Structure formats: C-alpha cells, structure tokens
Amino acid sequence: MKSIVFCGVRGGTGTTSTMAAIGQALHALDEKVLMIDLAPSNLLNLHFGGSPTETKGWARALVDGRPWHEAATELQSGLHVLPFGLLNQTERLRAPQLPRLLWQSDAARMAALRAQYSVVLFDLPSTEVTNSSVMLRSDLQIVTTEADPASCALLAKLPPDKRRHYLITRYDPVSRVQRDIRLLWQSRLGPNLLPQVMHRDASMVEALCSKAPVGRYRPESLAAQDAQHIAAWCQSRLRSLE
Amino acid sequence: MFYAPSALAQDDIAALQECLCLPELPYVDFSLEAERQAVLDSWPLLRELYPHPAEDPSL
Numbered sequence: 001m002k003s004i005v006f007c008g009v010r011g012g013t014g015t016t017s018t019m020a021a022i023g024q025a026l027h028a029l030d031e032k033v034l035m036i037d038l039a040p041s042n043l044l045n046l047h048f049g050g051s052p053t054e055t056k057g058w059a060r061a062l063v064d065g066r067p068w069h070e071a072a073t074e075l076q077s078g079l080h081v082l083p084f085g086l087l088n089q090t091e092r093l094r095a096p097q098l099p100r101l102l103w104q105s106d107a108a109r110m111a112a113l114r115a116q117y118s119v120v121l122f123d124l125p126s127t128e129v130t131n132s133s134v135m136l137r138s139d140l141q142i143v144t145t146e147a148d149p150a151s152c153a154l155l156a157k158l159p160p161d162k163r164r165h166y167l168i169t170r171y172d173p174v175s176r177v178q179r180d181i182r183l184l185w186q187s188r189l190g191p192n193l194l195p196q197v198m199h200r201d202a203s204m205v206e207a208l209c210s211k212a213p214v215g216r217y218r219p220e221s222l223a224a225q226d227a228q229h230i231a232a233w234c235q236s237r238l239r240s241l242e
Numbered sequence: 243m244f245y246a247p248s249a250l251a252q253d254d255i256a257a258l259q260e261c262l263c264l265p266e267l268p269y270v271d272f273s274l275e276a277e278r279q280a281v282l283d284s285w286p287l288l289r290e291l292y293p294h295p296a297e298d299p300s301l
Contacts, residue, residue, distance in 0.1 A: 149287055156291045180281040184292050187278055 001114040002238040005138040008126040009145040009154045014169040017204050017214070018144055019123050020047035021223065024079070024213040025231035026119055032078040034117045038134060039125040040095045045083035048075050049211045057085015059098045068102060069109050080117075099134055119238065130158065139241055140234060142194075144169045147181040155185075164192060167230065171197040196229045 006022075008015040016039070023035045037044035042057060050073070058068035072082045087095065103110065113120070122134055135141055141164045145151040155166070166189055172178055185193050198204075203221035207214040215224040259267045282289040 152288060152291050177285065180285065181288070183278060183281055184288060187274075188292060 001117050001120060002140070002241065003120045003122065003138040004140040004142060004234055004238070005122040005124050005134050006142050006144060007124040007129045007135065009129060009143050009151050009158070009166075011126045013126070013144045013146050013151070014198065014204065015126070015144045016043045016123050017047065017208060018167070018169055018198055018227070019121055020044060020213040021198075021204075021207075021215055021227035022231050022234065023081075023121050024215045025224075025227045026121075026235065027076065027079040028215065028228070029231055029235055031235065032116065032118045033121065034072070034080045034082065034113065034119075035121045035123070036082045037084040037123050038099055038128075039123055040084055040087060040092050041125070042084040042086055044081060044123050045073075046211055047208060047213050048073070048081050050081075050083060053086075054083070055086040057083035058102055059087055059091075059095065060085030062098055062101055063087065063091050063094070067109075096128070119234075140237055141165060142167050142234075144198075146170050147175075147178040147185070149177075149181075152181060152184075162192065165194055166192060167194045168197040170200040172200045194230065194233060196226060196233060198223060198226045198230070201226075 006015050006019040016037075019035065023033050027033045035044060037057070040059070045054065045057075046052060056071045058071050061068040061071050068082075071085060072080050074080050122138065124134055128135065129143060141161075143155075143158075143164055144167050145155055147168050158164075166185065168182060168185070171182070182197070199222045201214075201221055201223035203214050203218045204223045207217035207223075210217050213227075214221060215227055218224060255267075255269045259265050282292065
C-alpha cells in the first residue's frame with residue numbers, strides 16, 4: 001500500500017475537489033483506492049454523494065469511542081471514502097491530535113487496510129502543510145497551489161523539501177500573470193512541479209454541486225482529462241518507489 | 243537555483259553532448275532566461291519573491 005497526501009499551500013486552492021477527481025481516476029486505472037478526509041471541514045464526502053448533515057466519520061467515531069472503520073463508505077468495489085465526520089466547536093479543538101489517535105487506535109485494522117488497498121489518499125487541511133506527521137510519512141506529497149500572487153508569497157516561505165511536489169490548480173492559460181508565474185515555478189521548482197496542471201474548468205464546480213467527482217460527472221471535460229493524466233503520473237511515481 | 247527547461251530539452255542536450263564527445267558542454271537557454279527576466283521586470287512582487295541568484299542575499 002502506498003500513500004499520497006494532498007494539501008493546499010493555502011485554503012481554497014481546490015485540494016479536496018482535485019483529490020476526489022484523482023482518486024476516482026486512480027480507481028479507473030485499476031488501483032484499489034481509499035480516500036481519507038483529515039480536514040474538519042468534512043467536505044470530501046460531498047463529492048461522493050454524501051449529505052452535508054451526515055455526522056458519520058472517523059473523527060466523530062474516535063470522539064464517541066466507536067470503531068472508526070465503520071464510518072467508511074464503499075462507492076464501488078475497490079473505491080472507498082472515509083469522511084472526517086462532524087464535530088462541534090469544542091471537539092474541533094482536538095482535531096490536530098486526532099490523526100495520531102487514528103494511527104494508534106487499531107493496529108490490526110491498519111494492517112488490514114494495507115492489505116486491502118493499493119493506494120490511500122489523504123486530504124489534509126492547509127494549516128498542516130509544514131508540520132503534519134501525515135506529510136512526513138506519506139510516499140508522495142502533493143501541495144496544490146494556484147498560480148496567483150498570494151500562493152507565490154506563501155510558497156516562497158515554505159522550507160525546501162525535495163520530496164514535496166507542487167500541482168497548479170485552476171490554471172487559466174489565457175491569463176498572462178498565471179503563465180508568468182508558471183514559468184517562474186518551472187524554473188525554480190524543476191521536477192518538483194508537476195508537468196500537468198488542473199485547468200480552471202466550470203465542470204469542477206458543477207461536479208460538486210452534483211455530488212460527484214468530475215470524472216464521473218463529465219468524463220469528457222478538460223478537468224477530468226487533467227485528473228486522468230495526474231493519476232497516471234502518481235501511479236508511475238508510486239511504482240518507481242516499489 | 244534554476245532548472246533546465248524540461249526533461250525533453252535535457253535529452254536533446256545529452257544527445258548533442260554524446261554526439262560531440264563533449265560531456266561537459268555547457269548549455270544556457272538564453273531565450274528562456276530572457277523570458278524569465280521579462281516576467282520579473284513586469285511584476286515587482288515576483289521580482290522580490292524570486293530574485294535572480296546574483297541578487298539573492300540568502301544565497
């Protein structure tokens with residue numbers, strides 16, 4: 001089992017939508033995929049038909065002292081999503097410590113996960129981009145970033161890490177400044193900048209409104225094709241680690 | 243630090259180095275360098291965030 005963690009350089013870069021699209025695309029490439037939402041905003045579930053009022057999730061289960069694996073939903077054979085769940089304001093204060101409890105809670109269940117899935121994807125909140133143990137333990141780290149000035153400023157402050165890869169989201173090739181920023185990042189980040197971008201595409205927004213990943217909502221869309229290419233890149237990188 | 247423009251370009255350069263028996267043949271992409279400089283000249287914030295190595299006090 002290999003792991004990929006997705007994290008935005010800041011909030012609002014489309015990390016969850018992008019991960020949902022890539023998870024579904026990896027499944028289409030015959031990977032057995034588990035997607036785990038580590039963000040208290042609990043949005044990943046919505047991309048796969050979940051309800052915004054559904055409280056079920058691994059964090060909710062841990063807080064309630066129930067088995068967390070029961071919160072997973074099978075979307076298709078070999079494609080599962082494990083939501084974060086809904087916590088109240090007081091419970092959310094514990095949220096940064098919960099992933100560690102998840103890893104330590106049930107060693108036998110974790111071993112079963114490793115046997116059952118070929119790839120596990122983690123959706124990590126942007127606040128954890130530099131200090132999360134999930135980032136450090138993952139086989140592949142993908143930081144999503146828009147080609148905009150705010151992301152430029154934040155990205156320039158990140159400590160260098162050769163294992164971190166950067167994916168440009170919501171890329172509009174018509175925008176001069178976005179083309180310019182991409183050129184600079186190609187020079188500065190070299191092979192750590194993914195060659196493929198996620199283009200700005202209304203299909204991504206419509207897909208979430210339809211509660212489906214973009215590859216299922218509109219398979220012929222540009223964003224769905226981007227996700228397929230990035231999934232193939234991820235699969236290739238993970239196989240090179242074996 | 244700046245990287246070569248792409249893996250494809252590096253392949254071409256590697257082929258040329260092998261063909262000429264000059265493995266140390268230096269390669270500078272002047273066109274890309276000019277394009278990069280034009281970007282930095284256009285956008286003051288980007289120039290501050292990504293100074294040329296010669297102007298970067300941290301290097």
